[in-house]
Amino acid sequence: MTRTRIRNTAFITTLAALLAGTSLAPPALAEVSGIDIVSRAVIADGREFGATGTYEQIDGRLHFLIDPANPRNQVIVDMNVAPRNGAGLVEMTADVSILAPTDSSRGNGIALVDIVNRGRKVALGFNHAGGDDPYGDGFLMREGYVIVWVGWEFDIAGNDGAVALDVPRTTDLDTAPIGGLGFAAIRDAASWIRYNPDAVVSSDYAITFGLSQSGRFLRNYLYLGFNTDERERQVFDGMIPHIAGSSRIDLNRRGSTPVSQGQYDATSFPFADDAYRDPFTGIEVGTIDNMRARVNAPKVFYTNSSVEYWGGGRVAALVHTTPDGAEDITLPDNVRFYLFAGTQHGPATFPPAPASAGQQMGNPTDYWWHLRALLGAMTGWIVDGVEPPASRHPRFADQTLVVPQQVDFPDIPGVRSPSDLTAGVRAPNPLLDGAGRPGAALPLLVPAIDADGNETSGIRHPEVQVPLATYTGWNFRNPELGDPGDLNPLAGAYIPFPATAGERERSGDPRLSIEERYDSREDYLGQVEAAGRNLISGRYLLEADLPAVIERAGAHWDLLMN
Numbered sequence: 135m136t137r138t139r140i141r142n143t144a145f146i147t148t149l150a151a152l153l154a155g156t157s158l159a160p161p162a163l164a165e166v167s168g169i170d171i172v173s174r175a176v177i178a179d180g181r182e183f184g185a186t187g188t189y190e191q192i193d194g195r196l197h198f199l200i201d202p203a204n205p206r207n208q209v210i211v212d213m214n215v216a217p218r219n220g221a222g223l224v225e226m227t228a229d230v231s232i233l234a235p236t237d238s239s240r241g242n243g244i245a246l247v248d249i250v251n252r253g254r255k256v257a258l259g260f261n262h263a264g265g266d267d268p269y270g271d272g273f274l275m276r277e278g279y280v281i282v283w284v285g286w287e288f289d290i291a292g293n294d295g296a297v298a299l300d301v302p303r304t305t306d307l308d309t310a311p312i313g314g315l316g317f318a319a320i321r322d323a324a325s326w327i328r329y330n331p332d333a334v335v336s337s338d339y340a341i342t343f344g345l346s347q348s349g350r351f352l353r354n355y356l357y358l359g360f361n362t363d364e365r366e367r368q369v370f371d372g373m374i375p376h377i378a379g380s381s382r383i384d385l386n387r388r389g390s391t392p393v394s395q396g397q398y399d400a401t402s403f404p405f406a407d408d409a410y411r412d413p414f415t416g417i418e419v420g421t422i423d424n425m426r427a428r429v430n431a432p433k434v435f436y437t438n439s440s441v442e443y444w445g446g447g448r449v450a451a452l453v454h455t456t457p458d459g460a461e462d463i464t465l466p467d468n469v470r471f472y473l474f475a476g477t478q479h480g481p482a483t484f485p486p487a488p489a490s491a492g493q494q495m496g497n498p499t500d501y502w503w504h505l506r507a508l509l510g511a512m513t514g515w516i517v518d519g520v521e522p523p524a525s526r527h528p529r530f531a532d533q534t535l536v537v538p539q540q541v542d543f544p545d546i547p548g549v550r551s552p553s554d555l556t557a558g559v560r561a562p563n564p565l566l567d568g569a570g571r572p573g574a575a576l577p578l579l580v581p582a583i584d585a586d587g588n589e590t591s592g593i594r595h596p597e598v599q600v601p602l603a604t605y606t607g608w609n610f611r612n613p614e615l616g617d618p619g620d621l622n623p624l625a626g627a628y629i630p631f632p633a634t635a636g637e638r639e640r641s642g643d644p645r646l647s648i649e650e651r652y653d654s655r656e657d658y659l660g661q662v663e664a665a666g667r668n669l670i671s672g673r674y675l676l677e678a679d680l681p682a683v684i685e686r687a688g689a690h691w692d693l694l695m696n
Contacts, residue, residue, distance in 0.1 A: 165198065165322040165364060167197045167199045169195065169197070171193070171334070172193050172194045173192075173193045174191070174192045175191060176190050176236060178269055181269075185240065185278075186235050186241060186276060186278045188237075189234065190233070190236050191232065191233055192230075192231070193231050193232075195227050196284065196319075197227050198225065198227070198228070198318070199224070200216075200223060200225075200318050201223055201224075202214070202216055202222070202223075202224055203222070206364050209314070209426060210312065210318065211312070211386050212304050212310065212388055215304040216302055216304065216305070217302050217303075224312075224315070227299075228284050228298070228319050228323070229283075229285040230282070230285070231282075231297060232281065232335055233274075233281040234280045235275075238336070240278065241279070242277060242278030242513070243278075243339060243517075244513060245279070245282055245327050245335070245340045245341070246342070246509075247283075247284070247324050247342040247370070248281060248342075249286065249320065249343065249344035249348035249352060250285070250348060252287065252290050252293075252347060252393055253287065253293050253295070253297050256344075256345045256348065257281060258274070258281075260274050260502065260505060260506055261273045261274055261275075277510070277513075280337055282323070283297045284299075284319055284323040285300075285319065286299050286316035286320050287393065288313055288316065288392075289393045299315070301315045308388065310389060311390075313387070313390040314387075314390075317358060318360070320360070321355075321361070321363055321369050322363065324369050324370060325363040325365075325369050327340065329365075329367060339516050340369065340370050340371055341371060341512060341513070342370045343376065343509075344374070344376065347383065347392070347393075349375040349376045350383040350400060351383045352374075352375040352378070353375050353381065354382040356432075356434075357421045357422075357426075358427070359426025359427045361432055362429050368432070370432045371432055372432055372513075373433070373435075374434075374505075374509070375436055375437075377438055377439050377479055378448070379442035379446075379453070380448060380452040380453050381401045381448045382402065383396065383400065384399075384400065387564065395624075396448075397447060397623055398446060398558040398559075399561050400448070400561055401447050401448060401452075401560060401561055401576060403417070404419050404457070405453055406454070407422040407434070407465070407469055408420045408422070408423045408463070408466055410457050411457070413457060413458045414571040415566070415571050417567065422466065432468070433469075433512065433515055435469075435471075435512055435522070436450075436469070436470070437505065437508065438471075438474070439474050439478055439501060439607060439626070440473070440476060440477055440608075441479040442479070443580045443581055444580055445555060445608050445621040445623075446621070446624060447559075449557050449577070451527075451580075452576075452577070454529075455535075459579050461530060462530050462531055462535075465525060470522055471525045472523075472593055473526060473527045473591065473592030474499075474593055474595070475581065475588075475593060475594045476499050476589050476594065476598040477595070478497040478609075478625055478627075479624035479625070479626075481497070481498055481499060482495070482625075483496070484498040484500075489612065492610065492612055493548075493550065493610045493611070493613075493622075493627075494549065494627035495627065496627070496628060497607075497609075497625070497626030498628060499597060499598060499626075500686070501593075501595065503595070503675055503682070504593050504595070504669075504674055507523075507679075508522075508523070508674070522673075523672055523673045523674055526592050526593045527592055528582065528591040528592065532591075533582060534581060534590055535581065538556075541580065543583065544586065544587050546604070546644065547641055547642050549627075550610050552606070555578060555608070557575070557576035558576055559572070560572050560573060560576060585644075586604050586645050587606065587629070587645075588601055588604055589605075589607075594665075596662045596666045596683055597690065600658065601631070602648055602658075602690055602694055603628055604629040604645070605627075606626050608627065609621065609622045609625040609627040632647040633647060633649065635647050648691075648694060648695060659687060659691070662683070662687040663680070663684055666680045
C-alpha cells in the first residue's frame with residue numbers, strides 16, 4: 135500500500151534556517167538508546183490465542199537520549215535548562231511492558247501503543263478483561279496485535295505496578311521535572327519499534343489508544359507535533375483518543391500536574407483539527423492544522439461517551455463545530471468522530487449498584503463492544519485502505535445537537551433535569567498570543583433526547599435503541615456528599631422504566647412501562663438482535679460479539695422483570 139505523506143514546507147524551511155544559522159553539523163539523531171529486559175516469559179500458561187498462538191510478556195526499562203538541539207524537541211518546556219551528558223544529550227528512562235506473539239510471523243504486523251492512565255494499562259478493556267483474568271477473551275491477541283505500554287508520566291513513579299517515566303529536572307534553582315519529555319518518550323519508543331531493526335519487537339504499522347487522561351495526552355501529543363520523530367518520520371498511522379472531549383493535558387509546563395482529573399480546567403483553544411478563527415482572539419489555528427502537526431498527520435478516531443458532552447468542561451462537540459459552538463464543520467478526510475450514545479465515562483458495573491456518589495445508579499451501557507469494531511475498522515483503513523464507518527455524532531443540521539435549555543427531559547419523580555448545566559471556561563494555552571483567552575466562557579452543546587430521555591444520535595447500543603431504562607451522560611451529586619446541583623464527576627445515570635403499568639401509575643412516572651413496550655422477553659430480545667444486526671451492517675459492532683450483547687440484554691430483562 136502506498137501511504138500519502140504531507141510535506142510541511144514551513145517546518146522544513148524553519149529547520150534549514152536553524153541549521154544554517156549555526157556552525158555546527160546537523161543535530162545528532164538520538165531516540166531510544168537501549169533496553170534492560172527484566173523479565174520475558176510466555177503468558178497464561180501457554181494459552182493459544184486463536185491463529186496467533188501463544189504470547190510472551192516482556193518487561194523492562196527503556197533508555198532514551200533526547201537531542202535538545204533538534205527542532206522537534208524545542209516545543210518541550212525547559213529543554214534549554216535540561217541537564218546534558220558529555221555528548222550534549224538529555225537522558226531519561228521509562229518502564230516498558232510488551233505483549234507480543236511468540237511467533238512474530240503469526241501477528242498482524244501492528245503495534246498497539248496503549249497510553250497508560252496514571253500508570254495503569256487500559257487497552258485490555260478491548261478484551262473485556264478484569265478480575266482474576268487479565269486477558270479476558272483475548273480479543274487483541276487473537277487479532278495479532280503487539281501491545282506496548284511505555285511510561286510517560288513523572289508524577290506517578292513509585293505507585294505499585296505503575297508504568298512510569300523518570301525525567302530529568304531543570305538545572306536552575308527550581309529543579310522542576312521536565313514533564314513534556316513524556317511526549318518524546320512515547321514518540322521515540324513507537325518509532326524505535328517501527329524503524330529500528332534492533333528493537334526487541336517490530337511492526338509494520340502503529341496505532342495508539344488513550345483513554346480519558348491518556349486520551350487528553352494524545353490530543354496534546356498531536357497538537358504539539360510529536361507524531362513526527364527526530365528524523366522527520368511518521369510515528370503513528372492511527373490514533374484513537376477516547377473519552378477526551380475537546381480537552382488536552384497539563385504536562386508541558388513547569389509545575390505541571392498531569393495526574394489531575396482535568397475537570398473544568400483542561401479545555402483550551404484550538405478545539406477542532408482544522409484551523410478555524412477564534413472569535414475571542416482572531417487567531418486561526420487547529421489541533422492538526424498548525425506548523426508543528428500538519429506533517430505526518432495520522433488517521434484519527436475520536437470516540438466519546440455522553441459524559442464528554444454533558445459535563446466536566448470537556449465540551450466534546452467543539453471538535454465537530456466552529457469554536458463559537460454555532461455551526462457544524464466538515465471533519466478532515468483523515469478524521470472520524472463517534473459518540474457512544476447513552477453512556478458514561480467508563481461503564482458502571484452490571485447489575486447496577488445502588489446509588490452512592492450520585493443521585494442515580496451509574497450507567498452500565500458497555501461501549502467496549504463498539505470500540506472493538508472500530509479498532510478493526512482503523513486497522514483496515516491503515517493496512518488495506520478500506521474507508522471506515524461514517525462518523526456518528528449529533529449535528530445542528532438534523533437538530534440532534536442542542537443547548538441544554540432546549541432539552542425537555544421527562545419529569546421522572548426524584549430525577550433532576552440537566553437543562554441548567556454550563557460548560558465552564560477556557561483554560562490557558564501558552565503557545566498562543568494572550569494564552570488563547572483563558573476564562574472565556576465555553577459553549578455547552580449536548581445531544582438531543584427523545585421522550586424517554588435517551589439520546590437520538592451517535593452509535594446507539596442495542597440496549598439504548600431498545601431500552602429498558604433511561605441512560606444519561608450526567609448524574610447529579612448525592613446531597614449527603616455535596617451540593618446536589620453539582621455533577622458527580624464523569625458519571626452517567628441509569629433510571630429503569632417501571633416494570634408494569636400499575637407501577638408506572640402509582641409512581642407518576644411519565645415513561646411507558648416495560649410491559650407496555652414489549653409483548654414478551656422474546657419480543658424484546660428479538661428487537662435487540664435486530665438493532666445489533668443493523669449496527670453490524672454499518673460496522674459499528676462485530677458479528678462475533680452479538681451473542682454476548684443479546685445475553686446481557688436477557689440478563690437485564692430478568693433483573694427488572696423477575
